[in-house]
Amino acid sequence: MGFGQRLLGSRHGHAEDGSGGQIEHARRYEWWAAVGFAGQRPRVYDGLVRLSGARPGDRVLDVGCGTGYLTGRAARVVGVSGQVEGIDPSPEVVAYANDRAAPNTAYRLAGAERLPYEDGTFDVVLSSLAVHHVPTAQRSDAFAEMYRVLKPGGSLLVADFRPPSNRFLNLIIGGLSGHAMQHNPIDQLPVLAADAGFEIVGTGNRRPMLSFVRAQKPHKPHTSRED
Template sequence: MGNNVNKGFIPALKYKCLTKYFDLFLSVLMREYKIKNELIKYAGINNNEKILDFGCGTGTLLLMLKSYYPNNEINGVDIDKDVLTLANDKLFSKGLSIPLSIYDGENLPYESNYFDKILSSLVIHHIYPEDKLRIFNENRRILKPGGNIFILDFAKPKDFYSKIIVSILKRFEPIDDNIEGNIPDLLRKAGFTNISENFYFRTLFGGLTIYRASKLI
């Protein structure tokens, strides 16, 4: 996978030296707050639900979730120690304490049937194709029966501009599953049901969508 790659993931902006610029990149070029607000709104979170931000990165989505649902149990997990440090600093500056956990690339550090909802934002395209199914299986394991996962990530391009952009982007990130429309099939193979693809957001780096999937049993 290369010396600059963690097991199963490519670091934010691919190279470790660029991680500290990730927030600036997202806020300026990806309309981060707008699209993450749409993700939260679509997730339909209820009071007192247990929520996991899978691949929480530098903690922006965690801060938004906690501001909207201060009484909910919210957790963050990521495989990258560097971004977890940034997330912890960001949370501390806001006077917030949200449990952050490191993911070893194999087993998520939570008991089975624990979370009501899992949200994931711009993470799945960082994961190598051979690892996605295992990770979806782990996400399903920690969801309660009746729980849902909501994934905001790159979509199959719907216009010429997006096709050009993703043809360039795929040279740097393993996004083939996203742009070929394979994410729903992978979720289905992991045992999820009621799988849907909702919304389409155009950004400078291509189209984004929200995938939704349920764990029935």
């Protein structure tokens, strides 16, 4: 484990299964995020929620929610008539998030590859900086699960790490996060979403360090032949 990983208190490295491991120290992660986003985290995450199309009254899921930052920003948008759920396999971050949860928010222990919800539960599924933590062999399952738990016509917004163009930030982030984020899955995101059955709505970047894919679950599932 390198210096950055010890500082972050995580197994945020390049595990043999291709994943970035789990975040184990919530407060240190929050510090890392404040430095990494250079004070832009509220703007960037509010932008992701806006892109997802989440509206007041919606039911939203945040996959790989960590400390619940994106979950919390989504909770402000859906309001008291809506509900936001966050899932993460790390007991430490789920406990941290639950201690700070808004009344319309709940957090559960689970991995993206097996979501503990009925089919068609959510209007919107969000995920930020989490797919690179899912083992490579389970990423297709994770997207299939996101598809399953969305309502027909529901929206998907998945963002992951894009190395910053600013060389100083790139050096800092790379040093702190290790190989997992440098070997990120951003090119695979549209492919994983399309293979799961989603219609791709758009892709793009958000400075300083995110790339995203927007997609929609079709109102009617695709069939392999015309009836």
